Amino acid sequence: MTTATKQSSMYLYLVCLVAALGGFLFGFDTAVISGTVGLVKKDFALDVSLEGWFVSCALLGCIFGVSISGKLSDKYGRKIILILSAVLFLASAVGCMLSSSFTELIVYRLIGGLGIGVASMVSPLYISEFAPSRYRGMMVSLYQLALTVGIVLSYFSNAYLANHTGDTFGGDMSQRIFGTEVWRAMLGLGTIPAGIFLLSLFMVPESPRWLLLQGKEAKAKEILIKIDGEDAAKKEIAAFKATERGEGEADLKELFKPVYRKALWIGLLLPFLSQVCGINAVIYYGPRILEQAGFTLNSALGGQVTIGIVNVVFTFVAIFTVDKWGRRPLLFLGVGGAVAALLIIGALFAAGITSGPWILIFILLFIACFAFSFGPVCWVVIGEIFPNAIRGKAMALATLSLWIANFFVGQLTPLMLEDLGSSVTFWLFAICCSPALWLTWKLIPETKGRSLENIDTYWKEDYQRTQKA
Template structure:
């Protein structure tokens, strides 16, 4: 009888954990959707507004500028007001952006609402994995944070599907007036506006989840934190978590200067370099400009969008590899295998373009290989690592710095890819991505520790003890 009750409580705790983490991961879904939906609109917006290469790059990357601003403020806001309220803010920004882009009357207004959406993405891209990392027990943390990346990839593939569907039905009759403008004459409006639906779901769902228990502990609300931790993992585990939290050095303040102490310097380097390298490897060049790249390889626009759907599906499928193995195999083996495979794939893609082997399936095959390698390594593992390596007192601010580094890399890729494709050609564009991706292998070998199964407090103690041992 007691065993049955315990099993039921365990199942209820697991269900509660999954549901809350899935709601938080919707921030990743919107991040992925908003990031990928742009790929199907670039050529359409370019034609409607007669954009040159620089304006085209600005249309894509202006949201990334918004992301940088959003990330810059999200760390301080989430540390001061809580993770939950900042996630609600991101949902409101997503919703306003989708509706504003759909109804924009000029290119300037479109850019303004793309910037608003970028603010939402920037906030969610930092706070969603942070919330999940703080909410999850250590033995499930890798899997739960990987759900964020899974939601992101699902958002990407659904954006591809919706883009392809709307593009293929743009010639259908929608009468006249606004409906015809949105769904036919300027179908990019429908592509961008569709994001309002998941944004509304995200906004409503956030009112049903609790605050991060570790943030509550930081604010001295032990009673609420204990109740949440007990519901997640039972009373014994809750007591253990709270005891470990209290054992941290209370003399440490919540200033970002904490990260520049010698003990945490290595964690800071990892937090800045790993996210940046995950972007300059070229993943978002494929996501943003995939149809254009495939068109250069001989695909038509509609078949290029279909190829982009395939890219999105591979991204989703191989993210499951990380979900089911990251807490068993560890973070480092996935990074070594994935980054190595990504570099090889990028070199081969560049060689195929250089040799003129663009007919047939080969370009698409190796783009899919690159996506697969990214999906089980860089994509999810980056978020897991930056969500767990920083000390409790400054985790929000530190993750904001790490995510800012990611978005700076993303901004550079979004702005420069059209220029590189025109000026350098496809072959050298992919070879440069391979060169930029390679340092991640050294980073994994030299700096990144294996954190599989370690609690956040144990990881914090690891940095201190490792520094003392070397000193």
């Protein structure tokens, strides 16, 4: 391997890691709320409805952020919208830490939700357009890895700050933030990764495919050469021209044409199914579920940290195999394992086998299966199945599907656990998860090693074959 190649590879990894920090902030900001709910409720004397509003208000921002991110990223570029998401994260963290009223706190949580919504779409979009086809699965999986690391670090930071609330600090404001109202420090700690993300983004280039859509071929070629060498850059540009013919920005109605119907169904269903399988129910309501299984509160919280660590570790399986084994094998193996684990967990609850480690073992099996399949592969697939000219808008639509499912799971899980019990809840998650096996078998093509332009060509050829049949 030549020195130039090494430099090119390092550049690719560093740029994709910077973009993946959007996933870290997504995971951190989403999960950090779990440690603050009781403290905020006490300090502001919240009733049940206001407590729920504090937890779920960011979701409103997420949905709006996703809704605007596609159009904005197609019009102004991926990089500038990533910078916008970093600014929103930073403003939210600082504002939540210093807010003087509950209303102010809600406003800054909404701003943070906007940042989450924007980053959850644009970060994997940017990586999928930036990485060469042979590394694309691995690079996009870094986004999911960063997300899981953000979740785990939020658990640890919450635990550390909660255990040091009695410590004495210098000034009155410091004492308030880190001592008497430690939830401020929990939320404010996000300023560190948000600041790093913001500064790092000024050092990364624009997406070369977005530049090609804008007719800026020379700049795009310069970036592509730095990523993968001159020969590869020429091939990428030639393939782009052959499929796009300089169409520039297109309308989303292009996606509803019969030729892209399968891509549309995949983009809507795969993200939706990845959430209704119950992953966030396990992550966010883990302590409650484990307490119902007979664990004490302390051991349940320890189990939640273990869940987070397993989530991180098994994401590495996807990183190292998604470009070797392919997307479909990982989905078949992971989704099948997740369905089996959910069915067994439900059976254990139904049979009253809650003592011992069995419930936790199969919850960890479910998390492991999700972590190397649904979690990262969903982002990989939706980042590569749409045509260049509308990829931003189409990915926004797919990510919106994910957030809608996330909302329903978050709202319904406590009710299901209370009214239906743990066994029926997990069986329902298994039923909701299983259609992903059919989706993978019938609709999702194997995209390993294919360029984005080649995938676009595949849809057109597949449609022609269907018409002739």
